[in-house]
Amino acid sequence: MLPTQxxxxxxxxxxxxxxxxxxxxxxxxxxxxxxxxxxxxxxVGSLITSLQADLVDTTVGSSPHVTITAAEEGDxxxxxxxxxxxxDGDERVEPGAIAPVRLASALFSxxxxxxxxxxxxxxxxxxxxxxxxxxxxIEGSTALGDYDIVLGVDFAEKYSLAPGDTxxxxxxxxxxxxxxxxxxxxxxxxxxxxxxxxIGPELPRDIFEWEADEYxxxxxxxxxxxxxxxxxxxxxxxxxxxxxxxxxxxNADLLTAxxxxxxxxxxxxxxxxxxVALGIASTLAISAVQKxxxxxxxxxxGLSDKRSGRIFLWQASMLGVGGTVxxxxxxxxxxxxxxxxxxxxxxxPEPGFILLSSAVGITVALLSSIIPIRKTSRLDPIExxxxx
Amino acid sequence: xxxxxxxxxxxxxxxxTGDAATHALRGVSFEFAEGEFASIIGQSGSGKSTLLNxxxxxxxxxxxxxxxxxxxxxxxxxxGRAELRNGLIGFVFQxxxxxxxxxxxxxxAMPALIAGDLPPAEIRTRAEETLGLLGLAGLEGKNANALSxxxxxxxxxxxxxxxxxxxxxxxxxxxxxxxTNTDLVYDLFRQVSSDTGTAFLIVTHDRKVAQxxxxxxxxxxxxxxxxxxxxxxx
Numbered sequence: 194m195l196p197t198q199x200x201x202x203x204x205x206x207x208x209x210x211x212x213x214x215x216x217x218x219x220x221x222x223x224x225x226x227x228x229x230x231x232x233x234x235x236x237v238g239s240l241i242t243s244l245q246a247d248l249v250d251t252t253v254g255s256s257p258h259v260t261i262t263a264a265e266e267g268d269x270x271x272x273x274x275x276x277x278x279x280x281d282g283d284e285r286v287e288p289g290a291i292a293p294v295r296l297a298s299a300l301f302s303x304x305x306x307x308x309x310x311x312x313x314x315x316x317x318x319x320x321x322x323x324x325x326x327x328x329x330x331i332e333g334s335t336a337l338g339d340y341d342i343v344l345g346v347d348f349a350e351k352y353s354l355a356p357g358d359t360x361x362x363x364x365x366x367x368x369x370x371x372x373x374x375x376x377x378x379x380x381x382x383x384x385x386x387x388x389x390x391x392i393g394p395e396l397p398r399d400i401f402e403w404e405a406d407e408y409x410x411x412x413x414x415x416x417x418x419x420x421x422x423x424x425x426x427x428x429x430x431x432x433x434x435x436x437x438x439x440x441x442x443x444n445a446d447l448l449t450a451x452x453x454x455x456x457x458x459x460x461x462x463x464x465x466x467x468x469v470a471l472g473i474a475s476t477l478a479i480s481a482v483q484k485x486x487x488x489x490x491x492x493x494x495g496l497s498d499k500r501s502g503r504i505f506l507w508q509a510s511m512l513g514v515g516g517t518v519x520x521x522x523x524x525x526x527x528x529x530x531x532x533x534x535x536x537x538x539x540x541x542p543e544p545g546f547i548l549l550s551s552a553v554g555i556t557v558a559l560l561s562s563i564i565p566i567r568k569t570s571r572l573d574p575i576e577x578x579x580x581x
Numbered sequence: 582x583x584x585x586x587x588x589x590x591x592x593x594x595x596x597x598t599g600d601a602a603t604h605a606l607r608g609v610s611f612e613f614a615e616g617e618f619a620s621i622i623g624q625s626g627s628g629k630s631t632l633l634n635x636x637x638x639x640x641x642x643x644x645x646x647x648x649x650x651x652x653x654x655x656x657x658x659x660x661g662r663a664e665l666r667n668g669l670i671g672f673v674f675q676x677x678x679x680x681x682x683x684x685x686x687x688x689x690a691m692p693a694l695i696a697g698d699l700p701p702a703e704i705r706t707r708a709e710e711t712l713g714l715l716g717l718a719g720l721e722g723k724n725a726n727a728l729s730x731x732x733x734x735x736x737x738x739x740x741x742x743x744x745x746x747x748x749x750x751x752x753x754x755x756x757x758x759x760x761t762n763t764d765l766v767y768d769l770f771r772q773v774s775s776d777t778g779t780a781f782l783i784v785t786h787d788r789k790v791a792q793x794x795x796x797x798x799x800x801x802x803x804x805x806x807x808x809x810x811x812x813x814x815x
Contacts, residue, residue, distance in 0.1 A: 204694050215682040490678045493639060495667020495695050497660050575639045
């Protein structure tokens with residue numbers, strides 16, 4: 194009677210475990226090799242992912258991803274119910290992250306010097322979702338009443354402006370307005386902090402003599418910033434008389450850098466896996482040679498080719514699982530130790546990536562057993578018996 | 582008429598091809614009944630081990646057939662041959678070929694574990710009984726490497742008997758043993774044969790050893806030149 198599948202597997206597993214146990218140094222070394230490979234993969238992969246997420250967040254986390262403007266620069270865009278339902282109804286848009294804004298330029302003057310300011314005007318509740326003004330406030334209390342102004346922190350420092358100070362601005366047509374500095378905010382980049390200001394929506398409307406529903410732009414943020422290109426294309430097709438722009442087309446260099454970084458990260462990970470695979474394959478092949486005599490005897494006693502091959506599949510499985518578990522522990526330890534290094538971002542391991550790394554580690558181990566399995570399956574017991 | 586346990590018909594074994602071809606066996610035919618206690622004798626290189634390997638289904642003949650209880654083993658695929666080897670035949674070689682990674686008990690139990698058709702408790706009982714029969718009781722937990730040469734060969738015999746085979750094929754089983762252990766092994770073979778009805782076919786180059794068996798098959802230059810019963814007995 195042929196043994197059942199379960200009985201066959203249990204014996205192959207038992208023999209595999211014993212082979213590993215009787216060569217502890219070899220087993221530990223190969224598991225350590227897998228562990229180092231998986232740990233490096235987990236650490237490097239998580240590091241690159243977190244670094245890129247931080248870079249993207251720094252670049253566009255507090256700025257619009259998709260912007261709707263009039264076809265002609267300077268013309269207003271009417272925030273109609275058509276646009277509202279299109280933008281509001283799109284599931285890719287972050288809920289609430291829609292800000293109709295009026296954009297203006299003005300010259301700051303403190304009597305001695307003047308400096309240009311790029312002004313974004315809108316309701317604080319709308320701007321807060323995109324620009325996170327309240328969260329980014331360094332001093333003062335963020336407010337955008339009709340005569341309030343919020344400045345970038347570098348600008349405020351450069352001109353020694355403190356909350357409560359009067360800020361004199363000269364708009365187009367030499368219209369001079371005096372506003373009160375409500376707060377200074379850190380917008381995440383020196384360029385933005387040196388020339389950006391936020392005010393309430395009514396002053397530009399009065400300057401431009403626009404209707405209540407007319408704005409310079411409708412700014413939005415996506416749940417996934419990288420959806421912006423597709424969303425912009427779709428909206429552009431819908432809103433034929435308007436212009437739709439998105440952040441990626443304006444940041445091609447950054448995207449190229451991110452893609453290059455991803456590519457180099459994948460290359461590193463692939464080469465690590467290849468090195469791990471070669472390590473396991475060579476060790477298992479050596480083990481298969483070392484155990485030729487035993488396999489020959491077992492076959493002489495009636496162990497089938499399939500079951501003898503399965504011994505090395507089990508060995509690979511045990512080495513793969515053991516090495517991967519060790520690698521995950523080592524990887525997490527590396528990530529934890531990274532938290533003590535003073536860098537502006539932290540590594541957040543993604544469960545999906547960890548699972549993928551584990552699956553890849555075990556799969557690589559299993560694939561590495563192909564050569565010893567084939568070698569073992571082909572072994573004829575007579576070769577061992579005749580060689581004595 | 583009942584089928585013999587083993588029927589070898591016109592067995593040829595040729596190694597190599599063309600001018601380099603070597604005939605290891607030529608037209609060997611004989612029958613072997615259940616419970617027989619026989620030897621194959623011949624000088625070194627005569628083809629006796631080749632014959633044993635063919636009979637043990639470890640090797641395949643160039644032509645001719647080996648039948649076990651009427652089953653033509655040439656028609657079997659590798660898994661079928663492995664199953665037949667496991668259930669019907671026990672092997673004892675000149676070298677004990679024990680598995681150094683396993684204990685004495687595990688080595689003896691291995692054929693039954695490969696067969697996978699006995700419950701663990703019965704495997705243990707049978708292995709202990711077999712070890713007891715061979716004077717190895719109490720050594721079950723020892724590593725196979727920790728035994729003396731004679732003990733190792735007796736463990737190998739216990740392993741060969743584990744699945745209660747119909748036939749034990751032994752190839753120079755005492756080739757590495759001293760006289761005392763040699764006598765012990767052949768006494769054991771004889772005792773097991775008479776106690777259990779197991780057939781034994783023992784390859785040897787030693788006529789004194791062959792004297793201990795009931796039937797002697799003599800191989801010379803790959804041919805079966807004699808098949809005599811009790812020639813050396815009595």
